[in-house]
Amino acid sequence: MRNIRLVLQYDGGRYEGWQRLGSGRAGRTIQGLLEEALSAMTGEVIELTGSGRTDAGAHALGQVANFHTGSAMSLRTMQDWLERELPRDIAVSGMDEVETRFHARYHARFKRYAYRIDTGRVHDVFMRRYALHIPRPLDWDAMRQAADLLCGKHDYTSFTNARMKDKSAVRELFSIQFEKTGQHVDLVFSGEGFLHNMVRIMAGTLLETGYQRLAPGEIPRILAARERQAAGPMLPAHPLVLLEVGYE
Amino acid sequence: MRNIRLVLQYDGGRYEGWQRLGSGRAGRTIQGLLEEALSAMTGEVIELTGSGRTDAGAHALGQVANFHTGSAMSLRTMQDWLERELPRDIAVSGMDEVETRFHARYHARFKRYAYRIDTGRVHDVFMRRYALHIPRPLDWDAMRQAADLLCGKHDYTSFTNARMKDKSAVRELFSIQFEKTGQHVDLVFSGEGFLHNMVRIMAGTLLETGYQRLAPGEIPRILAARERQAAGPMLPAHPLVLLEVGYE
Numbered sequence: 001m002r003n004i005r006l007v008l009q010y011d012g013g014r015y016e017g018w019q020r021l022g023s024g025r026a027g028r029t030i031q032g033l034l035e036e037a038l039s040a041m042t043g044e045v046i047e048l049t050g051s052g053r054t055d056a057g058a059h060a061l062g063q064v065a066n067f068h069t070g071s072a073m074s075l076r077t078m079q080d081w082l083e084r085e086l087p088r089d090i091a092v093s094g095m096d097e098v099e100t101r102f103h104a105r106y107h108a109r110f111k112r113y114a115y116r117i118d119t120g121r122v123h124d125v126f127m128r129r130y131a132l133h134i135p136r137p138l139d140w141d142a143m144r145q146a147a148d149l150l151c152g153k154h155d156y157t158s159f160t161n162a163r164m165k166d167k168s169a170v171r172e173l174f175s176i177q178f179e180k181t182g183q184h185v186d187l188v189f190s191g192e193g194f195l196h197n198m199v200r201i202m203a204g205t206l207l208e209t210g211y212q213r214l215a216p217g218e219i220p221r222i223l224a225a226r227e228r229q230a231a232g233p234m235l236p237a238h239p240l241v242l243l244e245v246g247y248e
Numbered sequence: 249m250r251n252i253r254l255v256l257q258y259d260g261g262r263y264e265g266w267q268r269l270g271s272g273r274a275g276r277t278i279q280g281l282l283e284e285a286l287s288a289m290t291g292e293v294i295e296l297t298g299s300g301r302t303d304a305g306a307h308a309l310g311q312v313a314n315f316h317t318g319s320a321m322s323l324r325t326m327q328d329w330l331e332r333e334l335p336r337d338i339a340v341s342g343m344d345e346v347e348t349r350f351h352a353r354y355h356a357r358f359k360r361y362a363y364r365i366d367t368g369r370v371h372d373v374f375m376r377r378y379a380l381h382i383p384r385p386l387d388w389d390a391m392r393q394a395a396d397l398l399c400g401k402h403d404y405t406s407f408t409n410a411r412m413k414d415k416s417a418v419r420e421l422f423s424i425q426f427e428k429t430g431q432h433v434d435l436v437f438s439g440e441g442f443l444h445n446m447v448r449i450m451a452g453t454l455l456e457t458g459y460q461r462l463a464p465g466e467i468p469r470i471l472a473a474r475e476r477q478a479a480g481p482m483l484p485a486h487p488l489v490l491l492e493v494g495y496e
Contacts, residue, residue, distance in 0.1 A: 009373045059374075079370070083383075088376045122327070125257045126307075126378070128336045135331075 001068045003102055004075070006048075007094030008034075008063040013129055013238065014089065017056040018063070030054070030090060034065070041081050042071040051108045051245040055197070057237035059130065062093075062112075062244040066104045110174065110246040113189045115203040116239040120183035131184060132239040138210035140178070145216035146209040147176035147187075150202060150223075157226040159202055160195035161234065169195060169226075176202075188243070197234055205232030249316045251350055252323070254296075255342030256282075256311040261377055261486065262337065265304040266311070278302070278338060282313070289329050290319040299356045299493040303445070305485035307378065310341075310360075310492040314352045358422065358494040361437045363451040364487040368431035379432060380487040386458035388426070393464035394457040395424035395435075398450060398471075405474040407450055408443035409482065417443060417474075424450075436491070445482055453480030 008030070016027035020035065031048055038046035050065045073081075075095045082092045118124050118131040119138070150173060157169040173191040180186075187206065189199050205222070208214035214232065222230045256278075264275035268283065279296055286294035298313045321329075323343045330340045366372050366379040367386070398421060405417040421439040428434075435454065437447050453470065456462035462480065470478045 009370075011373050011376075083370050088371070089373055091370050091373045093370050122257075122331050122339050122341050123336070125259050125337055125339045128259075130374070 001070055001100065003066055003068050003098050003100050004078075005064060005066045005094075005096050005098045005102065005104065006034075006092050008060055008065060009091045009093050010060050010063070011089040011129075012054060012057050012059045015056065017058070018050055018052075018054045030060075030063075031065075033087070033090065037082060037085055038067060038069075040085070041078065042069050042073070044069055044071065049104045051104045051111070052193075053196075054242055055200070055237045055240065058240040058242070059238075060242040063242050064104050064108070064245040064247075066098065066102055068100075104245075107247055108193070108245050109248055110190060110192050111194060111242065112244040112246075113194065113199045114179075114186040114241050114243055115189070115199055115235070116241070117185045117187065118183060119185055124183060127184065129238060130241070132235060134207070136211075138207070139212050140210065142209040142212065142216050143206050144178065146206055146214075146219050147178075149216060149219035150206075151175055154223050155226055156195055156198060156223070158222050158228060158231045159198045159205070161201070161228060162196035164195075171195065171198075176206075199240060200234045200237065201228075201231050204235045207235070208232040249318055249348065251314055251316050251346050251348050252326075253312060253314045253344050253346045253350065253352065254282075254340050256308055256313060257339045257341050258308050258311070259337040259377075260302060260305050260307045263304065265306070266298055266300075266302040278308075278311075279313075281335070281338065285330060285333055286315060286317075288333070289326065290317050290321070292317060292319065297352045299352045299359070300441075301444075302490055303448070303485045303488065306488040306490070307486075308490040311490050312352050312356070312493040312495075314346065314350055316348075352493075355495055356441070356493050357496055358438060358440055359442060359490065360492040360494075361442065361447045362427075362434040362489050362491055363437070363447055363483070364489070365433045365435065366431060367433055372431060375432065377486060378489070380483060382455070384459075386455070387460050388458065390457040390460065390464050391454050392426065394454055394462075394467050395426075397464060397467035398454075399423055402471050403474055404443055404446060404471070406470050406476060406479045407446045407453070409449070409476060410444035412443075419443065419446075424454075447488060448482045448485065449476075449479050451487075452483045455483070456480040 016029050018030045020032040035048050046067050048065050048067045079095050116131040118133040121135050123133040153172045155169050171193050175190045177188040209216050264277050266278045268280040283296050294315050296313050296315045327343050364379040366381040369383050371381040401420045403417050419441050423438045425436040457464050
């Protein structure tokens with residue numbers, strides 16, 4: 001069996017997120033749609049393993065996934081077939097053959113997400129589906145201070161909607177960078193892994209400091225509280241994009 | 249009466265173009281929708297004069313229009329009102345008060361349009377609504393030669409679908425530039441004015457030279473023919489954007 005890795009780009013706007021839904025649940029998902037296409041292409045029943053889920057409405061520039069197949073088709077033929085057959089809001093931008101043991105989720109070493117803010121007094125029409133428009137002034141210094149305090153190796157229970165039960169919520173967050181392009185600011189989160197909804201809740205908490213409703217110095221207390229109510233609100237999914245998944 | 253000039257940004261994807269439709273004709277237009285908003289805002293019946301029409305499905309980053317009003321509202325209040333009330337695919341990015349005689353169409357001195365081509369073997373998902381995907385190789389040298397031959401002061405009858413009758417089809421086309429950003433190439437047309445569908449037909453003719461189905465040396469003959477059938481096909485509207493309208 002060959003093991004094939006895909007790099008995926010998608011506009012999540014009309015999807016119920018990455019993960020295939022159980023039988024009886026309606027709605028299109030990226031994983032479900034790709035599995036259908038790969039199965040049609042190979043004539044096999046293909047299961048696709050993603051590096052992790054993305055939320056309903058969130059996007060990807062560099063999601064990674066892998067699948068096993070007995071097909072002898074060349075990668076080039078596969079990629080051209082997928083480019084032709086997939087809906088226009090999903091694309092396979094890269095493809096390579098990896099060793100049998102490779103697992104897109106278990107072997108992921110870091111991820112990079114952007115949360116996009118449109119700071120213009122007048123919004124950018126062409127980014128309306130991909131950015132959160134915040135026309136009022138923000139305290140960027142406070143946001144940067146809070147961002148620095150969020151980084152490091154911490155228990156991020158306060159920043160997830162998942163019930164962690166016995167699972168560890170400790171993750172290492174390497175950095176949060178502020179990348180400005182014209183009237184847009186991308187909050188770029190790099191870390192070894194992220195909990196469910198973590199980026200959207202961190203972005204919501206950073207904005208609270210930007211609005212001066214929360215002092216940056218409160219971040220350590222919020223982390224220590226280990227409960228969801230301690231952090232700020234979860235922001236919508238449409239400004240969120242998975243930029244990159246890194247492997248060894 | 250005050251005379252107010254607007255700079256407009258719009259995603260034309262769901263509109264029947266700029267121009268208000270006659271009574272009895274269904275469909276939303278940018279001009280029609282803006283006139284409704286401006287009339288609601290001022291309590292007057294507002295007529296809006298655009299620098300020119302844009303096609304159904306085409307976009308604008310810098311369309312210019314003007315209207316007269318007796319309203320004493322400040323420009324700032326107007327702009328904020330419009331930002332709040334207009335649909336998210338239209339925005340008023342600039343506003344100023346101009347002398348009474350100013351006319352957005354008569355006084356326009358140049359226009360700049362981009363026709364966007366996605367040259368990636370795999371298309372860019374996020375530009376699918378704003379670019380024409382052409383994965384096969386193009387002869388860019390031939391396209392540049394043909395572009396240079398299209399520029400100058402010519403009768404562009406071959407490059408319009410409008411019946412010009414007694415009107416002059418002579419225009420001055422200043423330049424056609426090729427602006428490359430990653431896998432995208434913008435064909436940027438600058439000229440004193442453009443005939444109906446002219447950019448889309450010029451882009452279609454340039455692509456014929458890119459496919460090596462037409463020699464660049466044929467351009468003077470096509471111009472001289474002064475008939476639509478001499479030129480290449482008209483391309484779709486969605487990759488077309490009006491970038492700028494210039495005034496003295």
